[in-house]
Amino acid sequence: MLRVAVVGSGPSGVYTAQGLLQQDAEVLVDVLDRLPCPYGLVRYGVAPDHEKIKSLQNTLRTVLQEPRVRFLGGVQVGAGGVPAARLAELYHAVVYCVGAATDRRLGIPGEDLPGSWSATRFVSWYSAHPDAGPGGFVPGARAAVVIGVGNVAVDVTRILARGAAELSPTDMPQAALAALAASRVTDVHMVGRRGPSQARFTTKELRELGELPDAEVLVDPEELALDPQYADPTALPAVQRRNVEVLRAWAARPARGAARRIRLRFFLRPVAVLAREGRAGAVRFERTAPDGRDGVTGTGRFEDIEAQLVLRSVGYRGVPLEGLPFDAGRGTVPHLAGRVVRDGAVVPGQYVAGWIKRGPTGVIGTNRPCAKETVASLLADAPALVRRELPGDPAEVLRSEGIEPVEWGGWLAIERAEAELGASLGRGVVKLPDWESLLTAARSGSRPEG
Structure with a gap:
């Protein structure tokens, strides 16, 4: 009987488990996660006001409740936890689905000033990731700059511009909700170094910015016109064409004096975060221009945008996994159709899927x-892999070595605790925001059968 460990319980990990179940009638799959909670970025990356996307948790849940699947949360793999070599001894095969754990940096002066953060950290804070810490993002800030024009940039822009009444029905942690309710931010600038036809947000996400009840979107038609594709977007791919059409409509609308303003800016490249009284106070941008090769070039003209909160959203990046090869240039594990490759040779029994595989x-x-x-x-390799005898039930072996996984019953106890917390606050489900509260709740649950 084939035993497989899937490291990571986000979509890539759960889809891997589902694929194994569908194609092998006897395989046993343990889905391991460093956190005591499943679902990965669906729980900790999808914005709390995107309830339809978050409902994907129900699909992932169905797989994790299959009799031949076992969730083992709270298990660190690699540095400070179970070594990759030890995990390989406990299972016939291990599939790493760990995503891209860090954000890309701008590499500009002032990037690490107080008040300048990665959007990843901001998202983790309002999504109650237990590593996020207490926050401290918005107090005193009157204006924010979001650097980047992808969907994550749109998410953080929308959250900053939403009212507390709209966020209260979500599962946002109470501390984040209270901080955003007290926020003085009235202007959010979302800035891209290239033009609107090259922005990476989807049209659905973009349109949501124009649907916020107490905010308006402001776009400068002259800035949009710097894009050669703006005048006639018919040759653009469908998403980019629709994006340009939405921006064109907004640019033609007069300002209506809403309480909050979202300013979409293009052809501006950040060159420094400027300090004001020891913390971020403005961002200096260089005006760019199309270079005729789908890129931009600097013009030597600069503009400062005042902001006491700066969030960079310029992409994610994979990090090395102890015991696995790593391509530092790509931020991925080298592989051949998912098989881990070291020094040009396939490593038996080790596989990758998701962002750590493809970026x-x-x-x-x-x-x-x-x-x-x-x-x-993996299944093509299974006849050879399954010949190796294992030392016993991996979960029991881990317990004998001092590791106490959070199984499905522990996760259900966390869910109950979050429902009870929400009820006590007059809200729906409210996420527990820290390790202590999550593990305390998990320990109150019983270990599930099997």
Whole structure:
């Protein structure tokens, strides 16, 4: 009987487990996660006001409740936890689906000033990731600059511009909700170094900015016109064409004097975060211009945008996993159709899927074909892998070595605690925001059968 460990319980990990179940009638799959909670970026990356996307948790839940799947949360793999070599001894195969754990940096002066953060950290804070810490993002800030024009940039812009009444029905942690309710931010500038036809946000996300009840979107038609594709977007791919059409409509609308303003800016490249009284106070941008090769070049003209909160959203990046090869240039684990490759040779029994395999590209659904390819490779190798005798039930072995996994019953106890917390606050489900409260709740649950 084939035993497989899937490291990571986000979409790529759960789709990998699902693929194994569908194609092997006897395989046993343990889905391991460093956190005591499943679902990965669906729980800790999707914005709390995107309830339809967050409902994907129900689909992932169905897989994790399968009799041949076991969730083992609170298990660190690699540095400070279970070494990759030890995990390989406990299972016939290990599939790493750990995503891209850090953000890309701008590499400009002032980037680390107080008040200048990664959007990743801001998202983790309002999503109650237990590593996020207490926050301290918005107190005193009157204006914010979001650097980047992808969907994450749109998310953080929208959250900053939303009213507390709109966020209260979500599962946002109480401390983040209270901080945003007290926020004095009235102007949010979302800035891209290239033009509107090259922005990476989707049209659905973009349109949501124009639907906020107490905010308006302001776009400078002259700035948009710097894009050669703006005048006639018909040759653009469908998403980019629709984006330009939305921006064109907004640019033609007069300002209506809303309480909050979202200013979409293009052809501005950040060159420094400027200090005011020891913290971020403005961002200096250089005006760029199209270079005729889908890129931009600097013009030598500069503009300062005042902001006491600066959030960079310029992409994610994978980090090395102890015991696995790593391509530092790509931020991925080298592989051949999902099989881990070291020094040009396939490493038996080790596989990758998701962002650590292909880089931080695509949408949630992109993980399905990615996982399918890896599963096909693993099952093709299974006849050789399954010949190796294992030392016993991996979960019991881990317990004997001092590691106490949070199983499904522990996760259900966390869910109950979050429902009770929400009820006590007059809200719906409210996430527990820290390690102590999560683990305390998990320990109150019983270990599930099997």
